[in-house]
Amino acid sequence: xxxxxxxxxxxxxxxxxxxxxxxxxxxxxxxxxxxxxxxxxxxxxxxxxxxxxxxxxxxxxxxxxxxxxxxxxxxxxxxxxxxxxxxxxxxxxxxxxxxxxxxxxxxxxxxxxxxxxxxxxxxxxxxxxxxxxxxxxxxxxxxxxxxxxxxxxxxxxxxxxxxxxxxxxxxxxxx
Amino acid sequence: xxxxxxxxxxxxxxxxxxxxxxxxxxxxxxxxxxxxxxxxxxxxxxxxxxxxxxxxxxxxxxxxxxxxxxxxxxxxxxxxxxxxxxxxxxxxxxxxxxxxxxxxxxxxxxxxxxxxxxxxxxxxxxxxxxxxxxxxxxxxxxxxxxxxxxxxxxxxxxxxxxxxxxxxxxxxxxxxxxxxxxxxxxxxxxxxxxxxxxxxxxxxxxxxxxxxxxxxxxxxxxxxxxxxxxxxxxxxxxxxxxxxxxxxxxxxxxxxxxxxxxxxxxxxxxxxxxxxxxxxxxxxxxxxxxxxxxxxxxxxxxxxxxxxxxxxxxxxxxxxxxxxxxxxxxxxxxxxxxxxxxxxxxxxxxxxxxxxxxxxxxxxxxxxxxxxxxxxxxxxxxxxxxxxxxxxx
Numbered sequence: 095x096x097x098x099x100x101x102x103x104x105x106x107x108x109x110x111x112x113x114x115x116x117x118x119x120x121x122x123x124x125x126x127x128x129x130x131x132x133x134x135x136x137x138x139x140x141x142x143x144x145x146x147x148x149x150x151x152x153x154x155x156x157x158x159x160x161x162x163x164x165x166x167x168x169x170x171x172x173x174x175x176x177x178x179x180x181x182x183x184x185x186x187x188x189x190x191x192x193x194x195x196x197x198x199x200x201x202x203x204x205x206x207x208x209x210x211x212x213x214x215x216x217x218x219x220x221x222x223x224x225x226x227x228x229x230x231x232x233x234x235x236x237x238x239x240x241x242x243x244x245x246x247x248x249x250x251x252x253x254x255x256x257x258x259x260x261x262x263x264x265x266x267x268x269x
Numbered sequence: 270x271x272x273x274x275x276x277x278x279x280x281x282x283x284x285x286x287x288x289x290x291x292x293x294x295x296x297x298x299x300x301x302x303x304x305x306x307x308x309x310x311x312x313x314x315x316x317x318x319x320x321x322x323x324x325x326x327x328x329x330x331x332x333x334x335x336x337x338x339x340x341x342x343x344x345x346x347x348x349x350x351x352x353x354x355x356x357x358x359x360x361x362x363x364x365x366x367x368x369x370x371x372x373x374x375x376x377x378x379x380x381x382x383x384x385x386x387x388x389x390x391x392x393x394x395x396x397x398x399x400x401x402x403x404x405x406x407x408x409x410x411x412x413x414x415x416x417x418x419x420x421x422x423x424x425x426x427x428x429x430x431x432x433x434x435x436x437x438x439x440x441x442x443x444x445x446x447x448x449x450x451x452x453x454x455x456x457x458x459x460x461x462x463x464x465x466x467x468x469x470x471x472x473x474x475x476x477x478x479x480x481x482x483x484x485x486x487x488x489x490x491x492x493x494x495x496x497x498x499x500x501x502x503x504x505x506x507x508x509x510x511x512x513x514x515x516x517x518x519x520x521x522x523x524x525x526x527x528x529x530x531x532x533x534x535x536x537x538x539x540x541x542x543x544x545x546x547x548x549x550x551x552x553x554x555x556x557x558x559x560x561x562x563x564x565x566x567x568x569x570x571x572x573x574x575x576x577x578x579x580x581x582x583x584x585x586x587x588x589x590x591x592x593x594x595x596x597x598x599x600x601x602x603x604x605x606x607x608x609x610x611x612x613x614x615x616x617x618x619x620x621x622x623x624x625x626x627x628x629x630x631x632x633x634x635x636x637x638x639x640x641x642x643x644x645x646x647x648x649x650x651x652x653x654x655x656x657x658x659x660x661x662x
Contacts, residue, residue, distance in 0.1 A: 126317075133315045136386040169387060238317050258312035262321055 126239055127193075127232055128161040131217055134230055134241075135170045135191055139254035141213050143190075148173035151189035153180045153205060154196030154219070162193075183208050194228060195219040203227075213252050229253070240264040276417055287409050291402060295334075296370060296377055299397045302332060303379040307393040311383045314340060314391040319349055326351035334397045336376065340383075341366070341392040348391065366392055375399060438467045442474055455482035495569040497547045498554035506568035506576050507628075513578050514628045517621045525588050525620045526631050527577040528639040529557070529595070532613040532647045534573035537605075545605055549612070552605075556598045561591070576635075585620060585652060592616050592650035600648060615642040616650035624653045 135150070148170045152162060156179065168175045173190075180186055186208055194216060196202050206227040209216070218228030229247045232239055242265040248255050260266055306325060313321035322340055329335045329351055338351040345366055371378040378396045382389050438461040445459040455478050461471035493505035501509070513524035531553065538546035550569070557567050557575060566578040582588055599614035617639025625631040634653040642651035651657075 130316065132388070133312075133385060136315075136388060137312065241316075256312070258309075262312055262316050262318050 123234055123239075124158045125161045127219070128158055128165060130232060130239055130241065131162075131191065131193055132165055132168065132170075132175075134215065134217060134259065135175075137256040137259040138191075138215055138248075139256075140171055140190060140215075141252055143173070146173055147176045148191075149178055149189040150175050151178045151180050151186065151192045153186065153192055153194050154201075157195065186214070187212060189214055191215040191217065193217045193219065194222065197221070209251075211250050211252070215248070215251075215253055235264075243267065273421065276421065280413060280417055283413060284410060287413075288406055291405055291409070292372070295397070295399070295402045296372065296379075299334075299377055299379050299395065300370065302329070302335065303381045303393060303395045306338065306395065307381045307383040310340065310393065311385045311390055314342075314348070314383055315385045315388075322349045323351070329353075329395075332397075334401050335395060336398045337394075337396045339394040341394070343389055343391055345392070434463065434465075435467055438463070438471065442471060445474070449478065455479075455485055498550050498569050500554050500558075500575075501566060501568040503568065503570045506566075506570050506578070509566050509568070509578050510576075510631065511628050513580050514621050514626075514631060516580060518626065522580065523582040523620055523623065524631075525579040525582050525585075525618060526635040527579070527588075527592065527595075528617040528635040529575040529577065529599075530615050530617075530639055530643065531573035531575075531599070532615060532643075534612055537610050537612065541605065541608060541610075545608075548605055549603055549610060552603050553599070553612075553614075556601075557595065560595050560598050582620065585618075585623070588618055588620070589650070589652065592618060592652075596648060596650055613648040615639055615647050617642055617653070618650060619653045624655075 131150070135148070150162075150165060152158075156162070163177050165175050166177050170190075178185070178189070180189070180192070183205060186192060186205055190213075192205070192209075192214055194202060194205065196205070202222065206216070215230070216228040218231045220231070220233035222228065222231070227244075227247060229244050229251070231242045231244075233241070241263055243255060243260060243263040244267045245255065245260070246267055306329065309328075310322050310325040313319075313325060326338050326340065326349060329338055330353075333353070335351075336353045339347070340349040342348050366380060366382075368382055369380050371380075376396055376398050378394065381393045381395075383391045383393055441459050441461070445457060449455060449457060458475045458478065459471060460475070461468050493501055495502040510526060513526075516522065517524040534546070534549065537549055550573070553575070554567065554569065557577070561567060561577060564580065568576045568578070570576045579588065579591075596614060596616060599612065603610045603612065617635045617637065619625060619631050619634030619638055621631050624634040637657050638651045638653040641653075641657045642649050645651065
């Protein structure tokens, strides 16, 4: 009897592990972050662009799993989202929104400098210092996310954030 | 009654329309509120900011009709709820979520999907009670009822005035017409003092009656009076004689009858012409009337025949004296233009109750007496005696 149970345990464990590996759901936090990124995009007004594509870029570590790519094809401001990962800093200028999960301060500073005042919405993942110059900064709190907005930075970049967004921000740095 | 029956469909239709219109308006109101809320709450829903979402829902407190508002996530799971004061939280049945409205007898509901830009971020269910709506309908019913009553009251008052001004005078005129037709009394009048058509009608009516009355009088005159001499004629004489006999019998007085026949009238008529003849007759009438008393009635009953009715005669002597006077008067010449006519008259006298007790008898006696006077040589009078009849035979 006991030997049977033990055998069953031995065989089920690896199955369990395999099952887990196969379905491996994205961490809920990053699913939420992806949703938030999309919402930020919806609530921002960009200057007109001739292109059909809205380049949504990721700079740094990709912890999203499939969550970020799920945004592909969704519409923002009449453009279709194209998710990209930035390899070279220059590519950043093609983007409309950059999610920064790069941990190196120097790298982030370089990105921000390269972008300058281009109308690109920068969203910083948590853990990055506020002084990184990102326009929106995300961070988990309790079981949801909160975000802070640097309205000064958005103004400089000629980006207009909806008041609905600003109302929900935990902190807004005004110009 | 008729007015009420007429008002009933009007009132029902008005009420029915009001009910539908007000209900539609209430639903529109609810839809507008739903749209506003879902717009404002979209961002909070998108960012799962529950306190912000609740804040937005709480603005519904300003609408006392709203009984409940519920926010659902895109998958239909419950997110947040607002309940109006004093209401207990109710279970929520979430089946087939779709944009739409529901109306039941006790409430209205609106379901709307919330969008951030074009992205669906959840659902809003908003429910309103119909209490205020039913209150409004109640008020409408009361107002309509009162105004209907007022309307009916007005109509009744107007009708009453109409009746007084038009129907009543008309009825009186109609009654007058019937009365006049039945009783042939053309002296009645109905006065309607109003400066309108009814007044005009009444005036015209009265004028017409006056004309008929005048015509009657004239006809009467024609019927009872002799055109030539202006004396009463045979018809009048007959009636008057009847009366005289009746009075004598009833009250015990004496009524006398005189028949006067002109002796040589025919000769004058043939010689001088009918116009002169008429003139002569008029003169005769005048003389006879002059000779008699006021109450005595002189009538022309034939071509040259006259009759006199005397009532309350004291004695036959008086009558004889009178007859003598008349004979004398008639014997005088009559002046006609350039001619002079001598005619003379014979008079026969009878009395009731002395000689007769009916008019026919009285006439007969007077007639006999007159013939006697003629046969005795004319130009004289004769009082009836029974033995005259034997002589006649």
